[in-house]
Amino acid sequence: xxxxxxxPAVSIPEFVKRRSFIELDARARxxxxxxxxxxxxxxxxxxxxxxxxxxxxxxxxxxxDGCVVLKGTIAGEPAxxxxxxxxFQAGSMGEVSGAKMTAxxxxxxxxxxxxxxxxxxxxxxxxxxxxxxxNLGLAAIAELLxxxxxxxxxxxxxxxxxxxxxxxxxxxLAAGLSSYIIMTPExxxxxxxxxxxxxxxxxxxxxxxxxxxxxxxxxGEQRVxxxxxxxxxxxxxxxxxxxxxxxxxxxxxxxxxxxQVDLYRQRIGALDTSKQIDPLSLGKLWNAKRGAQ
Amino acid sequence: MSGQVxxxxxxxxxxxxxxTSPMKGDPGSVLAADVRLGEDDARFLxxxxxxxARFPCARRGEVGLEEAYTLAARVRExxxxxxxxxxxxIVAIVDVKSQAYGRREGTAGIFxxxxxxxxxYAAARMKGHPVITLVVGxxxxxxxxxxxxxxxxxxxxxxxGVVIHAMHKEAAARITLRSVEELDxxxxxxxxxxxxxxDYAKLGLLHKLLHVENPDTPxxxxxxxxxxxxxxxxxxxxxxxxxxxxxxxxxxAREWRKAGWAARARMEEQWALA
Numbered sequence: 012x013x014x015x016x017x018x019p020a021v022s023i024p025e026f027v028k029r030r031s032f033i034e035l036d037a038r039a040r041x042x043x044x045x046x047x048x049x050x051x052x053x054x055x056x057x058x059x060x061x062x063x064x065x066x067x068x069x070x071x072x073x074x075x076d077g078c079v080v081l082k083g084t085i086a087g088e089p090a091x092x093x094x095x096x097x098x099f100q101a102g103s104m105g106e107v108s109g110a111k112m113t114a115x116x117x118x119x120x121x122x123x124x125x126x127x128x129x130x131x132x133x134x135x136x137x138x139x140x141x142x143x144x145x146n147l148g149l150a151a152i153a154e155l156l157x158x159x160x161x162x163x164x165x166x167x168x169x170x171x172x173x174x175x176x177x178x179x180x181x182x183x184l185a186a187g188l189s190s191y192i193i194m195t196p197e198x199x200x201x202x203x204x205x206x207x208x209x210x211x212x213x214x215x216x217x218x219x220x221x222x223x224x225x226x227x228x229x230x231g232e233q234r235v236x237x238x239x240x241x242x243x244x245x246x247x248x249x250x251x252x253x254x255x256x257x258x259x260x261x262x263x264x265x266x267x268x269x270x271q272v273d274l275y276r277q278r279i280g281a282l283d284t285s286k287q288i289d290p291l292s293l294g295k296l297w298n299a300k301r302g303a304q
Numbered sequence: 305m306s307g308q309v310x311x312x313x314x315x316x317x318x319x320x321x322x323x324t325s326p327m328k329g330d331p332g333s334v335l336a337a338d339v340r341l342g343e344d345d346a347r348f349l350x351x352x353x354x355x356x357a358r359f360p361c362a363r364r365g366e367v368g369l370e371e372a373y374t375l376a377a378r379v380r381e382x383x384x385x386x387x388x389x390x391x392x393x394i395v396a397i398v399d400v401k402s403q404a405y406g407r408r409e410g411t412a413g414i415f416x417x418x419x420x421x422x423x424x425y426a427a428a429r430m431k432g433h434p435v436i437t438l439v440v441g442x443x444x445x446x447x448x449x450x451x452x453x454x455x456x457x458x459x460x461x462x463x464x465g466v467v468i469h470a471m472h473k474e475a476a477a478r479i480t481l482r483s484v485e486e487l488d489x490x491x492x493x494x495x496x497x498x499x500x501x502x503d504y505a506k507l508g509l510l511h512k513l514l515h516v517e518n519p520d521t522p523x524x525x526x527x528x529x530x531x532x533x534x535x536x537x538x539x540x541x542x543x544x545x546x547x548x549x550x551x552x553x554x555x556x557a558r559e560w561r562k563a564g565w566a567a568r569a570r571m572e573e574q575w576a577l578a
Binding site for chain 2: 051147181183184
């Protein structure tokens with residue numbers, strides 16, 4: 012399947028009338044995914060639990076630390092939606108945002124163990140660790156990954172990466188551990204962004220001003236084309252919600268992608284590493300099973 | 305923080321296991337061995353520099369695609385063959401510069417490789433395998449998330465050559481537009497930013513800081529000392545929970561992660577009411 016054919020055809024009136032998901036902030040995104048009237052925000056801005064580390068460095072903190080947690084239902088099923096606000100410190104994970112996310116996942120696990128299976132939806136717009144909180148950010152990510160895996164034994168974890176920040180750094184592992192990943196063509200997913208690769212390995216390794224190359228590698232279309240993400244949706248809030256709904260109803264897959272070690276080890280072993288890997292050829296080689304909806 | 309990364313890891317792997325070569329079919333950068341440790345046969349794992357690595361950006365001790373998937377496979381192998389009550393301990397010896405920063409890695413999805421290794425280590429821990437991490441050198445960023453940070457218990461040498469951090473110093477300085485000196489000064493004011501392992505230890509994430517004479521060169525005395533500490537950590541892990549609550553509920557966390565504690569407590573309160 013060529014990447015071009017994966018973009019679903021959209022009529023002009025449909026495109027004009029759509030409600031953009033990307034233009035919503037984290038709170039509105041989270042709200043748009045839950046059954047109307049079913050949700051309540053937990054540890055929200057009125058609780059005023061903010062980063063103690065940012066003000067020490069002359070940076071204004073935010074009352075919700077850039078992490079929005081809603082508990083409610085999706086398609087009638089118990090669910091928690093955790094959304095990172097890309098507009099605050101690039102959605103980076105700090106002590107407080109990390110603790111909110113980990114605590115919510117742990118509570119969903121506890122409910123699931125008690126018979127109330129609770130799915131988690133993660134809206135990841137994040138650069139990874141918040142460097143101003145460095146080691147507490149990295150530790151928080153290790154802990155939330157552990158909590159995500161504990162919940163994943165009971166209920167599906169659905170990651171949505173819509174853009175425009177994308178999902179990078181340690182938080183890309185949260186996406187990698189998810190049951191399902193939904194992306195828009197505007198979204199990017201990767202451990203190291205192009206800037207970091209250029210800085211660490213030189214411009215000949217990655218020219219971070221080459222936006223076409225960045226999207227050819229990290230973009231939603233490509234991630235779905237090589238099968239490391241599950242569904243490509245257009246930037247339309249109703250389509251994102253429908254895709255989330257479908258995965259909540261589908262429940263846990265029989266095997267998670269991050270458990271398919273032999274398959275991926277063999278794929279990596281078969282790559283020609285003498286030159287850069289062509290993204291389009293990789294799509295053909297790895298033969299994704301799912302197209303766009 | 306130069307080309308020496310990984311050499312300590314290799315030296316300690318060899319001293320503790322008597323092995324120097326990878327297992328059959330594995331890349332030269334991942335050492336694995338099954339060795340008697342106290343009453344157990346433990347699996348030791350270590351990522352070491354491999355100048356011949358197939359991936360050019362993973363030749364200096366970085367955790368790349370091959371390293372991450374090999375770790376995942378070698379951990380899952382232990383999970384798969386253990387049927388008894390007493391689970392095989394897994395010991396991760398850590399001296400990793402970082403994850404591999406290459407375009408090939410980006411294209412082929414190193415995020416998923418890192419997730420696969422994280423998944424394997426966490427699965428082992430949740431199934432009751434004592435997973436012990438021994439940081440003998442560097443443990444940086446995605447390299448540490450991939451290899452070591454999912455352990456029940458983390459031990460680290462009390463030595464200036466040991467660095468646990470979200471980003472190596474030079475890169476952090478470049479990105480935050482600060483000098484390395486400024487970063488060091490800031491580290492003393494802002495504890496989580498410190499590159500000093502003793503500051504890190506205050507955060508309550510470590511099980512124990514080990515004072516080992518001359519950590520660059522293991523001796524029979526220090527090897528015995530480290531073995532005893534590993535055996536004790538395995539026993540402690542077996543007596544505790546299989547999640548990471550020992551880090552979150554540690555004394556250090558109560559002292560230095562008060563905001564996180566408050567967020568967690570409030571979440572529990574409000575969750576019950578929602």
